[in-house]
Amino acid sequence: MIKKVNMKRFIYFFVFFLLLTLSLFFVMNSLGSKTIQESLVNSSKNQLAYTESILDGIISEASLYGIQYTADTSVRFYQSKIQEMNNYDAQMKKNDIYDRISAPLLSSQAIESIGIYWKSDGTFIFTGHDSLAKQPFQKVTQRGWQIVNNNLYYFSIYPYIHEPKNPANIQYIVGVKLKKEYLTSLLEKAVSGGESSNAFLLVNKSLMISNKAVDIRIEEKAKETITPNAHEILKFDYHINDDDYYVLSKYIEPIDTYLVTYTRMSDFLNPLNRNKQVFFVSILMILIIGLIVIFMFYRNYYRNVYLLDKKFYQVEQGNYSTRISENPDNQFYSLFKSFNHMVAKIQALFASLKIETELRRNAEVKQLQAQINPHFLYNNLFFIMAVAKTSPEAVMQMSKHLAEYYRYLTKMNSDNVTLASELQLADHFLSIMSLSKKINYEINLPPELGEHLIMPLIIQPMVENAIQHGIEEQQGAYRVTIDVKELDTGALIIVADDGKGLTAEEIHQLMARLENESPPEGSRGIGLWNIHHRLKNAYGELSGLRFFINDWGGLSVLAFIDFSLDEGGQYAIIDS
Known part of the structure; x- marks a missing residue:
């Protein structure tokens, strides 16, 4: 303006x-x-x-x-x-x-x-x-x-x-x-x-x-x-x-x-008439003083303010290398000096922030990969050894799914993880588990949702939790389902099992632990806490984990992925 x-x-x-x-x-x-x-x-x-x-x-x-x-x-x-x-x-x-x-x-x-x-x-x-x-x-x-x-x-x-x-x-x-x-x-x-x-x-x-x-x-x-x-x-x-x-x-x-x-009426209108006279005198004085002030303002401030506004506009457009020449005799010397210092700090901060964000994301993925239970690999290798002579077909299937599972984890790039690839990882995991345990599973994914990008290692820990704390703790439990449903701007992921389940009070206590800012002590529950906070950070408060008792009597875990945010939250500043 x-x-x-x-x-x-x-x-x-x-x-x-x-x-x-x-x-x-x-x-x-x-x-x-x-x-x-x-x-x-x-x-x-x-x-x-x-x-x-x-x-x-x-x-x-x-x-x-x-x-x-x-x-x-x-x-x-x-x-x-x-x-x-x-x-x-x-x-x-x-x-x-x-x-x-x-x-x-x-x-x-x-x-x-x-x-x-x-x-x-x-x-x-x-x-x-x-x-x-x-x-x-x-x-x-x-x-x-x-x-x-x-x-x-x-x-x-x-x-x-x-x-x-x-x-x-x-x-x-x-x-x-x-x-x-x-x-x-x-x-x-x-x-x-x-x-x-x-x-x-x-x-x-x-x-x-x-x-x-x-x-x-x-x-x-x-x-x-x-x-x-x-x-x-x-x-x-x-x-x-x-x-x-x-x-x-x-x-x-x-x-x-x-x-x-x-x-x-005159008692009330006389003060108004006096104000009228005072107003005329005031307007005349304001006119004279205003012209004097405008002249002084133009000489001493307007040109410098215009220059400062121009430089701020350049910064707004992303030009963080712009500077204002400093003249000690200028009344705006301190302000121009502060502007140059601020822009230099912003330029350095953005460079540092981009590097730090990339390092944080890489560290987060590495941390998640490291959290995969190492006993999972040992148990499956022992299974291969146990059935190597009696069931070569089982050995081949186990080896295939195990290889695909660890190839995904070791070569995973967090920038191109899709919903379909994450479900494929869960399919390999469930296939491995079904070879050594009596587990029936089902994965339902609408085709139009498969290529949407999501954060890595969100679904697999939910499935692992359903088996370890649900099915393995309930005699006769064997069913796991993964249902993906399309919503207005995203997808709803539901992982359900017919395992031990939780009472309403236990669900309330679990949610209380997940809402804590610091992770729980020990290893139990840290996986769900990590997923819960990653979802809220990336996709908003509504995207955290939710729990409810399903028709089987087991537990269903629900997570919402908002595709419109394009990995929002802290992820939104990457490549800016």
């Missing part, structure tokens, strides 16, 4: 960017003001809706208490029972009702008092201490919310199922009065606070309760615009002198009241 953008174009771009920033700022400032207004309005709507939800809860609570005590059995039969009681029992009954209606006041923050008034004899039980509290009850003619002297009451009448059409048929009235102080504190939750916002309640287009002193002009404007819409929060804007307000109103249908809030 730095090759395509010269310094002149960069300066043009910088100036264009600043001019574009100035032009876009006007649009952003307008959008910012609009966004702030929308955010404030939405926030105010959320606060108003939250306050409404609390108010609805209070209304529901008061209504519930009114209905509850209207239907209360003690209240319903109070007058009929006290006629049969003496004065003491009648007073105790009255005290019991008083205690019952006083109980909710202990836990409710919104309810100030509850009263019950019997119209027939004027009996009045009241939780408060107001001597004039009975008067609102005497004027009640129907159930519902009423506003008396700027106080909210909920009145419930009996009979309560079928409300009497004639007020004279009302037996008694239950009234619940809300705390005016609580309603006032509730209005504080409808606004964000401060001098810029306020909230109040309008009843019959008259101010009932307010959070604080209300601007009379906004109150009159609100009275003109409010409508009884219980489903939406209505908004209108109002301008007074140099101040802009937005007013929100919500109709509270159960109590026939309007919840109104207003907020002064």
Whole structure:
């Protein structure tokens, strides 16, 4: 990218960017003001809706208490029972009702008092201490919310199922009065606070309760615009002198009241206008300083950075002999010196790594070849000696397979080992074993997989393990199969026997030993550990050995070869 953008174009771009920033700022400032207004309005709507939800809860609570005590059995039969009681029992009954209606006041923050008034004899039980509290009850003619002297009451009448059409048929009235102080504190939750916002309640287009002193002009404007819409929060804007307000109103249908809030916008927009002025001055200073910095940057840094980028690109393309001429007077002298030192180290490292990798691979193959049990050769030579006179045919077969087996091991080149050649080695091994033991074996290889390259000496140790630790440790065991199955990008190799097998716990312990970073002590298990780690290193974590119990009751060993990796892992760096 730095090759395509010269310094002149960069300066043009910088100036264009600043001019574009100035032009876009006007649009952003307008959008910012609009966004702030929308955010404030939405926030105010959320606060108003939250306050409404609390108010609805209070209304529901008061209504519930009114209905509850209207239907209360003690209240319903109070007058009929006290006629049969003496004065003491009648007073105790009255005290019991008083205690019952006083109980909710202990836990409710919104309810100030509850009263019950019997119209027939004027009996009045009241939780408060107001001597004039009975008067609102005497004027009640129907159930519902009423506003008396700027106080909210909920009145419930009996009979309560079928409300009497004639007020004279009302037996008694239950009234619940809300705390005016609580309603006032509730209005504080409808606004964000401060001098810029306020909230109040309008009843019959008259101010009932307010959070604080209300601007009379906004109150009159609100009275003109409010409508009884219980489903939406209505908004209108109002301008007074140099101040802009937005007013929100919500109709509270159960109590026939309007919840109104207003907020002064100028308190929030003035800081934005000040930021606008500061921004213009800042942009001008940035333009001047930026041009000075660009000029100095071009003279002292740009050309050297361009040279360094060019040299890094050459290194990326594989040219490790490239160097930068060092000038002690150059400000980049230390950096260029470090670059030359780094490239020289990388060049030496790659040369050493290639040699070391080749030596490691050769040593690994030699090690695997040396791990082949020498007793295998001795036992087969003794077998030849034992049957030399009685079965010349067996001697010929044993000699042939033994010769092919060791010729493969001694001349094996790890760069051209194929899946077919590895299975041929396993076939020679199994043929040798079947001559001296009762062993039946089967090898299944799809023809299209035979020429794929794999790591050497992967399958033969798996087969040897199946015979030594499976068949030879189980009386009557004699079967071995090698199945190669084609998968999406590779092959699945399964070596199965009908030998001793392992329990689930033993398989778990075996896998734990194979997952160790260091090989197991002694010779037992080191072959499987070696194969397991070679597979994971070359073909990924999924290619390690897996074990499971097969249908014969013996053990099946599974390995996955991913041909797409082309002997990946550490093998991928060879010949690079």
